Amino acid sequence: MVVLGIETSCDETSVALVRDGRTILSNIVCSQADWHKHFGGIVPEIASRKHVELLFPALDLALKEASVELNSIDGVAVTCGPGLISSLAVGLAVAKAICAALNKPLIPVNHLEGHMLSAFLADNELDFPFLCLIVSGGHSELVYAHDLGKYEVLGRTRDDAAGEAFDKVARVLGLGFPGGPAIDKAATNGSPSAIAFPRADMGGSLDFSFAGLKTAVARFVEGYRDILADKSASQYTVPDIAASFQEAVVDMLIQQTERAIQMTKANALAVVGGVAANRRLRQRMNELTSGYGIKLVIPPIILCTDNAAMTACAGYYRLERGLTANLDVDAIAVWDLEDVTVSHLPPKVT
Amino acid sequence: MWEVHVATADEMVKLGRCMAAYLCGGDIVALYGPLGTGKTTLIQGIAEGLETTKRIISPTFVLVREYSGRLPLFHVDAYRLEGIDPSDIDWQVSFSEYISRGGVVVIEWAEYIKQLLPNERLDVFLSHESVGRNVKFLAHGERHSKLLLDVREGWKRLCKE
Numbered sequence: 001m002v003v004l005g006i007e008t009s010c011d012e013t014s015v016a017l018v019r020d021g022r023t024i025l026s027n028i029v030c031s032q033a034d035w036h037k038h039f040g041g042i043v044p045e046i047a048s049r050k051h052v053e054l055l056f057p058a059l060d061l062a063l064k065e066a067s068v069e070l071n072s073i074d075g076v077a078v079t080c081g082p083g084l085i086s087s088l089a090v091g092l093a094v095a096k097a098i099c100a101a102l103n104k105p106l107i108p109v110n111h112l113e114g115h116m117l118s119a120f121l122a123d124n125e126l127d128f129p130f131l132c133l134i135v136s137g138g139h140s141e142l143v144y145a146h147d148l149g150k151y152e153v154l155g156r157t158r159d160d161a162a163g164e165a166f167d168k169v170a171r172v173l174g175l176g177f178p179g180g181p182a183i184d185k186a187a188t189n190g191s192p193s194a195i196a197f198p199r200a201d202m203g204g205s206l207d208f209s210f211a212g213l214k215t216a217v218a219r220f221v222e223g224y225r226d227i228l229a230d231k232s233a234s235q236y237t238v239p240d241i242a243a244s245f246q247e248a249v250v251d252m253l254i255q256q257t258e259r260a261i262q263m264t265k266a267n268a269l270a271v272v273g274g275v276a277a278n279r280r281l282r283q284r285m286n287e288l289t290s291g292y293g294i295k296l297v298i299p300p301i302i303l304c305t306d307n308a309a310m311t312a313c314a315g316y317y318r319l320e321r322g323l324t325a326n327l328d329v330d331a332i333a334v335w336d337l338e339d340v341t342v343s344h345l346p347p348k349v350t
Numbered sequence: 351m352w353e354v355h356v357a358t359a360d361e362m363v364k365l366g367r368c369m370a371a372y373l374c375g376g377d378i379v380a381l382y383g384p385l386g387t388g389k390t391t392l393i394q395g396i397a398e399g400l401e402t403t404k405r406i407i408s409p410t411f412v413l414v415r416e417y418s419g420r421l422p423l424f425h426v427d428a429y430r431l432e433g434i435d436p437s438d439i440d441w442q443v444s445f446s447e448y449i450s451r452g453g454v455v456v457i458e459w460a461e462y463i464k465q466l467l468p469n470e471r472l473d474v475f476l477s478h479e480s481v482g483r484n485v486k487f488l489a490h491g492e493r494h495s496k497l498l499l500d501v502r503e504g505w506k507r508l509c510k511e
Contacts, residue, residue, distance in 0.1 A: 084413065137410075159390055160408045168385060168410075168429075211408075215386025219478070333416045334404055 001074040003319060004062075004098070005312025006055070008091030009083025009111045010138070011047050013054040016308035017066040017073070021117075021316030022124055025066035027302065027309040030054045048086035055094055062308075071102050075324065077315020079308075080108040081332035088331035096327050105324035107315040110340045111306075116145055117317065118310035119270035122299035130297075131266035133257050135281075136273030136304075137163035140208050142256055143337060144264050148317050151337045154260050155206030162249055163275045165210035169245050172218050173238050183242045184278050190239030192247035192280075195220065199251055206256050206263075210249065217245050250281050254288055261292055268295040276304045351489075352502050357482040362388045365485065366395020368508055372500035373400065375421050375452035377493070378445070378468050380460035383476030388483050389458045392476070396456060397423055409458075422453035428462040472497055 002025065005016040011032040017025040032050045063070055078095035081088055099106040116132045128148065134141045140157040160168070163180060170179025175186055197216050200209040224236065261269065271285055276298050289296035303310060318324070356362050369379070373396070381389045390408050397406040402419035409415040409427040417423040445468055448455045460467060470491030477484045489498040 085416075157407055158405070160410070164408055164410050172385065211386065211390065218385040333414075336404065 001316060001319065002066075002068055002072070003107070003312040003315045004070075004073045004076045005109075005308035005310070005315055006059075006076065006078045006091040006095050007111075007114070007306055007308040007311045008051045008055065008087050009079045009081070010087060010306060011050075012306040013051050013058055014306065014308035014311075015055070015058040015062040016312045017062055017068050018121070018309055018312035018316060021313050021320070022120060024121060024309045025068060026062040026064075027307055028058045028062045028065070029302065029305070029307050030058055045086065047084060048090050051087055051090035055090060059094075070098070073102075073104060075105040075107050075315060075319045077107040077109050077311050077318070079111045079114060079311050080329060081335035082111055083331075083333065085331055085333050088333075092329070092331050100327060105319060106327060106329065107318050107323070108325050108329050109311045109314045109318070110335055110337065111311075112139060112141065112143075112337050113149075113151070113340055114310035114314045115139075115272045116143060116151070116270065117314045118272050118299050118303045118307070119297045121303055121309055121313050123295075123297040126268055126270065126295070126297050129266065130268040130270055131257075131260055131264055132270045132272060133253065133276075134273045135162045135253065135271065135275035137161060137167065137275075139273060140210070140253075141337065142206050142208075142260050144260070144266065148321065149323075149341050151340055153336070153338050154263070155202075155208060155256055157208045157210065159209055159211035160214060162208070162210060162253065163273070165214045165249060166246075166275065166278075168214050169217050169242075172221050173241060175238070175242070180275060180278060183246055184280070186239045187243035187246045187280065188239070190237060190241070190243030192243045194236055194240035195244040197244055197248040199248055199255075202256070206260055208252055208256060210252070213245070213248050213252075217241065246278070246280055250278070250284050253281060254284050257285070258288055261288075261294065266294065268297065270297045270299075272299060272304060274305050277301050352487045352498060354485050354487075354505065355479065355482060356388070356485055359388065359391050362391040362483065362485075363395035363398065364508065365505065366392045366397075367399035368395075368504045369501050370396045370399020371504055372497055373421065373454045374493075374497075375454065376449045377454050377497060378449075378471035379454070379456045379474060380467055380471050381456065381458050381474045381476065382461045384478070387476035387478060388485075389476055392474070392485075393425055393456050393458070396454075397425075400454065416453075422448075422451055424448040424453050424455045426455060426457040428457060428459040431459075432462045470494055 007014040013030040016027040076095045078091050129146050132143045140162045142155040144152040167179035170182045175182035394406045400419040402417040409425050410429045415425045472494045473488040475486040489495040
């Protein structure tokens, strides 16, 4: 079965074709990042206009690269939420149009479910159940995936997402955007133990919190701004701060993931989302999983950032079980994983 | 204009809950202040007071998150819009859509979209103090002046309890 995937939840316009949920035939990702840089960030109205412009060329390219005819696909999987409503609506409208015109089944997909199942595209052997850490600019969640549509959220951020903390701290340190790669790079020349930034105490919970850490780094830099400018006089360097901050984030992610491994006795761990590209996190996750003798799957970067291959993958598993939707399905801005069910229709907008 | 000292994060949540008690559909609250001054914490309190069903988390990445509660809550974050040319976008359209849906609009990093903000609104300036945070309120327009008076009286009562 070949499933067409469409993902427009934020500022990437992506179309993909995936065979049997595991083999990527094409995965076209048009990032609007350069475009939005001109405006200093993502502007919802502009993002949705760009999706309109980019979606059809991306669709043509995806079909061409996969050598697949549109009318030979078996279904259309589309991200319905969570995300920017005006952006989601573009992908959903196109998906519905294709389904209506060619009489194909429509498969609504939750963006976070897509991220989790991207691990299936990276490792053919991986199957349910598995433990999953989702870490991106907008999300930080620790999830036990029992089965398709049965996701137990063990912990999530109480304030900022991990990727957001990277972006904001990079800005404070003058390292530029996107912050993740900038911190990763700067940290290689710094000492992770130079400054003891605080690790939030989450009690017994598996939640995360990064706001306090972010504030601590911002206030530290404020206090040292003049000293930092004079490199010879400074006790600490920007790389030291970057490395110490990164270590604090990674420590928190590792600590909570380790507790989740012990709790669930999972024998496989997937780390997905943009922050999974961080080299220190990858290294520490490798050490953690080898220590427990469990499998670790971290998808390549193209599958970690927003992409439609993950949507098509999740769509395949839903289609296989006949979990399709009518064409009156809505896009939804806030759609938590625990509200994703097997039958999987997005909750109605109230 | 009203100024209040907030000692802890819990107290910031309490202040947010107090504000929520007097918020009506169509109200606009604009928050200003550097990183880590408690903007998201204040909004978490507002959301609690509005009885939203979902936990509030930072909307920086997605720019706006919608929540349903006693009133719809639109949590806007302009952090990624620094340096934007206001003539390039028409946020008025979005704000009026949120207002027409009977919602409360709360905007973080309002300083980045100052020229795009509706004229009638409640400004809230947050800053660090050696201990805790300083929160300064400034109302624009009749409705928001009334809101500020109510919040101020409500807070005084709460502090006496």
